[in-house]
Amino acid sequence: MLKKTTGIVLNTLKFKETSIIVKIFTRELGLKSYLVNGVRVNSKNSKMAFYQPLTMLDLVVYDKSNASLNRISEVRLLRANQLISFDFARTGIALFITEVITKSIFENYQNEHLFDFLDESILELDSPNAKLSQFPIVFLLEKAVFLGFAPDQAIGYLDESRSQPFSSLELTEAKSYLESLMAESFHCNQKVTLSLRRKLLDHLLDFYSQHLENPGEWKSMSILRQVLA
Incomplete structure (x- = not known):
């Protein structure tokens, strides 16, 4: 048919x-x-x-x-995407996005709300004003909502994990940053250090791994670390 x-x-x-x-x-x-x-x-x-x-x-x-x-x-x-295929950083983020999607949904899985979110995310990534340094973190936070395992509050992402890589000072800053990202999405203007962003990204991927079935190694992370240095 x-x-x-x-x-x-x-x-x-x-x-x-x-x-x-x-x-x-x-x-x-x-x-x-x-x-x-x-x-x-x-x-x-x-x-x-x-x-x-x-x-x-x-x-x-x-x-x-x-x-x-x-x-x-x-x-x-x-x-037609204008920047994603021609910008090394955006291409790396695109590979990360596709890996997260393919590892978190299964064949024939249908969700129009998730599709619309992905459509909006692609438009944002292809925008010259996209905040690339925080894009992967925001994407993980937003996508968890559509997959049904997002905590209601930012502290949930930090508490509901088998790892805890943050110092007490970093934990306070990480919570504040996550709250801003959850409230303002891709347009958040709060700045944090590269070190904290990397720890948060690793932490969120660990969080995803606990909720996904056999996610395996996140292969795009090596590229992502290079483009978001």
Whole structure:
């Protein structure tokens, strides 16, 4: 059955010589995997650029509920990112976002509110005014709300964890910073040290790991540490 939907590209895997398997989080159908044939070719007609991380697509797809792989009938670029693919810091954050998404939702998982939040997050990341240094932390805080395990108050993120890397002074500052981020989201203007931001990011990923099933190693963190130094 053909269905129309919008989708956010998460990642791709090479398949045979010229094809890919692309994982797309769609608004109406949820997380899906699609086989796209003949796209990895040196041709001006190749649509490989459509399948970069966090690209927003307008799709017509074949949808079989019992199929692990479906196919795309029609694809159109819904919105071209202006900065994400050309800025090293934004590209690193994009890889981090896609890793967090793929590790925290499962195939066919559908959540229109989460999709809309991701759409807004991509727009913010692609903005020249984006506050990149705090972006990953804000993203984790906001996304936890949609996944259903976010504490009501900032102190919950600090208490509900198996690790406690903060000194008593840092704990007070971390709580204040988290409260500001939760209240002002991506537009928070409060400044903290790089050291505290790194500890908070590690702490939040540990918090996520406790709530996710087999999250494994966070592979994008090595890149993220370089771009947010």
